[in-house]
Amino acid sequence: MDMKAAFLHGHGGNEVVAVGTRPVPGRPPGHVLVRVRAATVNRVDLYMRDSGAGITHQLPQIMGLDGAGTVEAVDADESLLRPGQPVVLHPGIGCGRCEFCQRGEGVLCVRMSLLGEHRDGTFAEYVSVPAGNVFPMPSGLSFTEAAALGVNHLTAWRMLFAQARLKPWESVLVFGIGGGVSLAALQLAKLAGARVIVTSRDDTKLERSLSMGADHAINGATTDVAKAVMAATGGRGVDVVFENVGAAVWSSAMKSLVRGGRLVTCGATSGDQPPADLRRIFIRQLQILGSTLGDFHEFRDLLGFVERTGLKPVIDSTYPLEQVHAALDRLESGAQFGKVALSIDSAALAP
Ligand code: ZN
Secondary structure: OEEEEEEEOOOOOHHHEEEEEEEOOOOOOOEEEEEEEEEEOOHHHHHHHHOOOOOOOOOOEEOOOOOEEEEEEOOOOOOOOOOOOEEEEOOEEOOOOOHHHHOOOHHHOOOOEEEOOOEOOOOEOEEEEEHHHEEEOOOOOOHHHHHOHHHHHHHHHHHHHHHOOOOOOOEEEEOOEOEHHHHHHHHHHHHOOOEEEEEEOOHHHHHHHHHOOOOEEEEOOOOOHHHHHHHHOOOOOEEEEEEOOOHHHHHHHHHOEEEEEEEEEOOOOOOOOOOOOHHHHHHOOOEEEEOOOOOHHHHHHHHHHHHHHOOOOOEEEEEEHHHHHHHHHHHHHOOOOOEEEEEOOHHHHOO
């Protein structure tokens, strides 16, 4: 049986992204066949399209890391999931046997296989994943909103709460508000009680962030960010810097931190070799923390937090799967505010 999917058949621009038919994946024992209703596009989808360098994969490969949908088929003796149940996916399939998996840190697995990177992903009507990667969907979310949790909000969750150990009485500076992960950080940090300062080069995005609860907004194009942060914090600096911009903001990020502050990063859109400023790092005893994705137990905590707080991921725009090129263009433009989503069928927009 065939299904509709968006898949890569080469590397380059959108011309290597095809929308056509692929076989419905088989479901090995212990796996769940999920009918995908919605997915969102992530920066790594662009990376896989452009080159996928350093990521072991075979073409053609179905794109997409995150997704939400319903259980189509499970093992007869499956006790936690049932056909028809709304679910959201964790994209990382660990080996279960390496040093890190055995320690319970599957996110560090040396043989990690990610949907849409190392194996067929979610931009398709069906995907087959181990039952451990399938989580009940929080109530009150659309499939589109739920899909955004699996990569975007999970990444921000681990960065803020596991890596940077943000506390409710602390302050966090979020660079480049408007991108999905930055907005997730704003939502999560505010709901956790922290004070949030945001930056952008776009006043409209700053206005929208303030309306979402940001405590202070700085235009990084017209203002010295570090000076503005110091002014906004009584000369103290923030406890945590959250960033995925990289080189372009590194210097102001370092100068915005309080003594002993933590910088957590999950990306380097503007360059990955910033000046290290080592003297500042050791004299002021700063911590630099790298992070990517999150563990199963962190995803479970995030989903509980979403259920408890009513958090809804910000969706910038939703395209039907057939318009995946337009969705990728929208993400690449940097003009978006929130996640760019794909609906795999008409149910994706239903509450
Ligand atoms: Zn492993």
